[in-house]
Amino acid sequence: MSEDQYRVAAETSVEIPAPADGEVWAVGAVILNLDGKAFAQKRSPHRRLFPDCWDIVGGHVEPGEALLDALAREVEEETGWRLRRVRRLLGITTWTGDDGAGMRHEADYLVEVDGDLDHPALEWSKHTAYDWFGPGDVARLKENRAPGEYLIHDLITKALQDRLDTVQP
DSSP states (O other): OOGGGGOOEEOTTOOOOOOOTTOOEEEEEEEBOTTSOEEEEEEOTTOSSSTTOEEOEEEEOOTTOOHHHHHHHHHHHHHSOEEEEEEEEEEEEEEEOTTSOOEEEEEEEEEEEESOTTSOOOOTTTEEEEEEEOTTTGGGGGTTOOTTOOHHHHHHHHHHHHHHHHHOO
């Protein structure tokens, strides 16, 4: 794969953090379909981090990898779709998992993708299901999460609300 394979367009106002040396970063993508629903996939029960929980597309940034390149790579690896545009930064979070890898920083984006949204090519060894979530479905994103661990729910709710705010007269 060429170095330019994952170059994507980003709105000029999109903040893209520059990781400092030694920082561990992850990226996440909230993807909306034409009906305005957000994509989430369920992590398999044997995953070390957040087993059997709903998650957005994303993952760890490799050392020396740019955040948007990591975002494009993760979208393609986890869904088979191609990242077309980064619309906006939904938030930056710092968290520590129970996997012993220490503190991570995570940048989550609202994005547009190309591909067959009805048929994602999931990594079935890592995920057991996928679904599209609208405003009436977001409570399901809290399944198997402890109180206070509602990052995915909150990100998708924010993206859905932002979309509603921009399409209403």
